[in-house]
Amino acid sequence: MHGTLLSLKPRQYVNDAKTGKHLVGYDNLRRSVYQPVIRNKVYSLFQMFEFPSPSLVAGRRATTTVPPQMLVMMNSDLVARCSRGMAGQVLGDSTRAEPDHIRTAYETVFGRLPDAGELKRSGRFLDAFVQTLPADLGPAQRQREVWQAFCQALMVSNEFVYLD
Amino acid sequence: MENARHTRREMLRRCNIGFGSLALSCLVDSMSENTEGADRVAQLLPRAKRMIFLFMKGGPSQVDTFDPKPQLQKDHGKSLPIDRPRLLFHSTGESNNKLFASPWSFRRHGQSGIEVSELFPHVATCADDLCVIRSLHGTNPAHGGATLKMHTGSDTFIRPSLGSWLSYGLGTENEDLPAFVTISPTMFHGGVNNYGAAFLPAVHQGTPLGRAGSQVHEARFEHIRPRMTSARQRLQLDFVQELNRRHRRDAEGDSNLEARIASLELAFRMQTSAPRVQDTSEETAATRKLYGVDEKPTRDFGHQCLLARRFIEQGVRMVQVTHQNGSGHWDQHGKLVQRHPQNALEVDRPIAGLLKDLKQRGLLDDTLVLWGGEFGRTPTAEEKGRPIDNGRDHNPSGFTMWMAGGGVKGGHVHGATDDYGYFAAEDKVHIHDLHATILHLLGLDHTRLTYRFGGRDFRLTDVAGEVVERILS
Numbered sequence: 001m002h003g004t005l006l007s008l009k010p011r012q013y014v015n016d017a018k019t020g021k022h023l024v025g026y027d028n029l030r031r032s033v034y035q036p037v038i039r040n041k042v043y044s045l046f047q048m049f050e051f052p053s054p055s056l057v058a059g060r061r062a063t064t065t066v067p068p069q070m071l072v073m074m075n076s077d078l079v080a081r082c083s084r085g086m087a088g089q090v091l092g093d094s095t096r097a098e099p100d101h102i103r104t105a106y107e108t109v110f111g112r113l114p115d116a117g118e119l120k121r122s123g124r125f126l127d128a129f130v131q132t133l134p135a136d137l138g139p140a141q142r143q144r145e146v147w148q149a150f151c152q153a154l155m156v157s158n159e160f161v162y163l164d
Numbered sequence: 165m166e167n168a169r170h171t172r173r174e175m176l177r178r179c180n181i182g183f184g185s186l187a188l189s190c191l192v193d194s195m196s197e198n199t200e201g202a203d204r205v206a207q208l209l210p211r212a213k214r215m216i217f218l219f220m221k222g223g224p225s226q227v228d229t230f231d232p233k234p235q236l237q238k239d240h241g242k243s244l245p246i247d248r249p250r251l252l253f254h255s256t257g258e259s260n261n262k263l264f265a266s267p268w269s270f271r272r273h274g275q276s277g278i279e280v281s282e283l284f285p286h287v288a289t290c291a292d293d294l295c296v297i298r299s300l301h302g303t304n305p306a307h308g309g310a311t312l313k314m315h316t317g318s319d320t321f322i323r324p325s326l327g328s329w330l331s332y333g334l335g336t337e338n339e340d341l342p343a344f345v346t347i348s349p350t351m352f353h354g355g356v357n358n359y360g361a362a363f364l365p366a367v368h369q370g371t372p373l374g375r376a377g378s379q380v381h382e383a384r385f386e387h388i389r390p391r392m393t394s395a396r397q398r399l400q401l402d403f404v405q406e407l408n409r410r411h412r413r414d415a416e417g418d419s420n421l422e423a424r425i426a427s428l429e430l431a432f433r434m435q436t437s438a439p440r441v442q443d444t445s446e447e448t449a450a451t452r453k454l455y456g457v458d459e460k461p462t463r464d465f466g467h468q469c470l471l472a473r474r475f476i477e478q479g480v481r482m483v484q485v486t487h488q489n490g491s492g493h494w495d496q497h498g499k500l501v502q503r504h505p506q507n508a509l510e511v512d513r514p515i516a517g518l519l520k521d522l523k524q525r526g527l528l529d530d531t532l533v534l535w536g537g538e539f540g541r542t543p544t545a546e547e548k549g550r551p552i553d554n555g556r557d558h559n560p561s562g563f564t565m566w567m568a569g570g571g572v573k574g575g576h577v578h579g580a581t582d583d584y585g586y587f588a589a590e591d592k593v594h595i596h597d598l599h600a601t602i603l604h605l606l607g608l609d610h611t612r613l614t615y616r617f618g619g620r621d622f623r624l625t626d627v628a629g630e631v632v633e634r635i636l637s
Contacts, residue, residue, distance in 0.1 A: 042351075044386075053351040062356040065423040066371045067342060070431035071387040074401075080391060118410075125403040132396045149392070149400050156428070157407040158421050 048072050073156045083152035084144070091147055098123060101147070109154040126150060210607025211571020211636070212532035213337070214476045215330065217484045218469075218515060219314075220507075221350055222307070222493030225266075225541035225556050226564035227585040228504055231298045232270035232279045235583040236543050240265035244544050244584060253305040253558040254497065254546060263584060264545035264556065267501050276575025283508035286516035292575040293519055293528070295567045295635050299579025299588040302539060302560040302595045307353045307495070310538035310560055313595055315358040317624045324615070326599060327482035328361040328368040329624045332615070333608045337479030340437035342371035342430065345475050346484040347468045348380050353538075359484065363617040366423035370484065373442075373471070380464035381457070383471070384442045390435050401432055441474050454517035461506075466514040473521055476531055487511050494537055497546050498555035519568055528569040532605050536565030543584045562588040565598070571605045573637045593632055600629030605636070 026035060026043045035043060037054050048069055052058030073079055090105045102122045106114040114122065130146050137145070154160060227233050244261040270279040274291035287294075302319075304310040309319035316323040324332070327344035336343035346359045349372050359370030374383025390397050408425050412418075444457065447470065455470045456462030465487055472483040487493070487510065496503050515535065522528040540563025541556035562581040568574065579591035593601075600610040603624065610629050614621035623629075 047351075048386075050356050053355055062360065063366075063420060064356060064360070064369060065366045065420055065427050066369060067427050067431040067434055068371060068373075068385055068387070070424075070428045071385065071434070074397070074428075074431060075387040075389060075391055075435075121403070121406065125399070129396065129399055132393070132399060149396070150403075153400050153404045153407070156404050157411065158424055159407060159411040162421060162424065 045072065045076075045078065070156075073152075073161075079152060079155065080148075083148045083155060086151040086155075087144060087147035090151065091143065098126065102150075105147075105151055105154060109151070109160050122150065125153070208604060208607045208609055211530070211605045212569065213530045213606070214480065215327075215482045215532045215534065215570075215602065215606065216472050216476060216518070217326075217482070218511070218518075218533065218535045219484055219486045220494050220511070220535070220537040221311070221353075221486055221488045222495035223310075223537040223539045223541055223558055223563075224494040224507070225496070225500070225504065226298065226562070226581070227541075227543050228266045228268055228500070229281050229283055229508075230279070230296050230564045230566060231581060231585050232281070233266070233543065233581075233583065233585040236263055236585060237265045239263045239584075244586070246582065246584070246586065248544075248586070249305075249561050251305055261544045263543055274575060278575060278577060283505060284512050286512045287519075290516055290519045290568070293523070293568045295572040295574060295576045295578065296564060297566065297578045297593050297598075297632075297635065298562075298564045298581055299590060299592045300536070300540075300563050300565050300595070300598065301588040301592055305539070305558045305560050307538060307558070310558070311353040311358060314536075314538045315354070316362070317596060317599055317626060322357050322360065322362050323622070324362040324364045324368065324624070325357075325359045325370060326602065326624060327359060327370050327484060328364050329603070329613060330482045330606060330608075331368040332361075332364050333603070333613050334481055334606065336481060338437075340430075340433040341441065341475065341478055341480050342434075343481040344368065344370040344484075345480050345482070346370040346372050347471055347486070348374040348383050348464075348488070349484070349486050350488050363622070364615055365419045367419075367426050369423075370482075374468075381467040383467065385434065385438045388435055388438055394435075397432070401428060404428065437478070441478050442471060444470050444474065451521065454513075454521055456513040456517065461509045462511075462513045465511045466517065469514040469518040473518060473525075473527070477525070477527065495558075496541070496555050497557065500554050500556060502554075522569065530570050532570035532572070532602065533568040534565060534602070535567075536563070539563055543586050559586065562586055567635070571637055572635050576635060578632065578635050591632075591634070594628065596625045596629035597632055599624050601632045601635070604631045 026045070032046070035046075042051055042054065050062045050064045052061060086105070086108065090101050090108070099119055102119055103113055106112065106118070126146055129149055130142055133142050133145055227236060240263055242263050244263055248261060266281065268281045268283055270281050271288070272278065273280055273288040276292050278291040278294060278296060280288040280291060302310060302313055304313055304319040313319035315325050327346070331343035344359070349355070349359055349370075359372065361367075361369035373385055374380060392400075405425060405428065408421070412421050412425070444452075444467065451470075452458055455466035457466040457470055465485070468485040472485050475483050487507070494504070494507050519528065519533065522531055522533070539558055539560040542559045544557070546555040546557050562585065579593055580589055581587060582589045603610040603613060610623060610625045610631070614623050616622075
């Protein structure tokens with residue numbers, strides 16, 4: 001996997017020069033290159049994506065594609081947090097119409113705009129997904145759920161994750 | 165740029181490749197013929213449908229476990245009277261060749277009378293199911309190369325793992341689980357390359373379960389609980405897969421993209437299948453006791469072995485179980501007397517439990533179990549200050565592995581080492597021969613299970629390997 005969840009705007013770079021504090025855990029929104037590497041307790045997320053053993057020299061990262069990695073993308077707290085955050089951003093300007101939100105999401109994740117077909121398909125997904133939500137959910141909550149699912153879908157897709 | 169289907173990267177790449185991409189698409193076409201492994205492989209009559217590899221990382225000592233050497237016991241402290249291999253791992257000069265008798269005694273067990281040392285009292289009760297190969301040999305005296313060789317047939321290059329070849333050759337019996345699962349694999353000595361698919365289509369790589377730093381006895385697939393209803397998630401994944409198919413059209417033939425699409429579907433199905441398989445709480449008290457999952461020394465390996473049985477029961481083709489504890493694994497350059505018994509204690513009961521459990525469920529007949537490390541150890545002592553210190557060096561020149569179940573003779577000993585247990589001497593079995601035999605048992609002809617890559621056909625056994633006919637039942 002070569003994409004990076006945390007480089008989604010707004011970028012979360014390490015900027016702790018002010019406090020001079022060392023990071024001791026992994027629970028922070030830093031890009032992976034700025035995460036600490038604790039040799040005997042490598043971040044479980046790194047391990048999922050075959051981070052090289054920090055005790056050895058590695059000439060090259062291994063490329064792997066196994067279902068547990070997909071499960072991270074589908075069900076982990078981290079991805080849920082990122083997709084929720086992104087949905088909030090995408091919906092930021094509530095005066096805009098749905099196609100504008102879709103364009104923003106595409107630009108954020110893929111660095112390009114959707115074509116007409118993609119725009120239509122995205123709209124269809126949003127409509128279908130909202131139908132499945134429980135009826136007792138308020139409109140704001142519905143909107144958040146739908147857009148979180150949409151943003152997560154883009155993040156799970158090959159175009160985002162995979163660099164050739 | 166409303167219509168921009170192509171990203172900047174893609175545009176650049178396309179311009180760069182130019183006519184090359186035409187050639188590429190031809191290659192891709194010919195590659196795709198390779199994807200239906202099972203159809204292209206000459207099938208033999210399989211004796212085993214699946215395999216469990218109990219990997220003893222670090223290299224257990226054969227002369228202390230399954231290869232008793234009376235001459236070694238007699239000549240304790242004398243110099244080894246034969247030449248040592250030219251290449252030694254810990255080469256400490258001429259003095260480092262004092263024979264070191266086994267501190268443990270051997271007894272004959274079962275009807276077959278197979279000799280097993282007192283380190284393995286429980287495995288000894290399964291003696292009549294074991295096919296002990298005492299004449300294994302390889303070449304590489306370092307962990308990295310030897311481990312890679314044992315898993316992939318090559319000690320230098322990145323090649324598909326045995327389990328990947330099995331997955332490629334035989335496919336899967338359960339669409340809802342990976343075909344090749346490796347439980348608590350090591351990050352060291354090749355790490356992921358030991359269960360990687362290399363140039364085989366990426367779907368054949370081993371799926372790891374349990375990671376370094378987490379408790380082995382709690383090893384399980386994580387993030388397995390969906391955050392939304394199945395119907396809603398299906399809707400979302402259908403949308404993702406549509407994006408993926410659209411994306412794939414522009415990057416055709418990349419097996420990693422194909423694998424990711426397949427992998428997403430498998431992950432979706434695993435959310436239903438895996439929690440059930442990995443939940444060992446439904447096992448009876450008797451079974452849990454058999455594997456020793458509720459007691460301290462055996463709880464890690466017991467859990468791994470129990471999971472192995474639960475996975476193969478569900479049709480997983482190959483399960484590897486790696487024994488590695490915090491204290492140097494089976495790699496006793498020193499403290500042999502302390503640590504070999506500790507290692508044996510941790511695995512002995514779970515292994516015997518696994519064999520008995522497979523047998524009582526009627527699974528042992530078509531499940532091949534393989535036990536062993538990446539090499540054995542020297543019958544000579546490593547000298548560290550004292551004349552005979554308490555350790556043995558790496559020894560790829562002669563070592564023991566055993567098989568049980570699927571198509572091998574039970575209660576059988578094959579091959580022998582020399583009088584001291586240093587070199588494989590009679591009916592030698594090279595690692596390539598071992599691989600050829602394993603494939604044969606699973607119904608695959610090792611000379612015909614090939615994959616074309618980089619202009620030639622590759623095999624697990626490269627250009628070597630003979631099936632060891634005499635151990636077949």
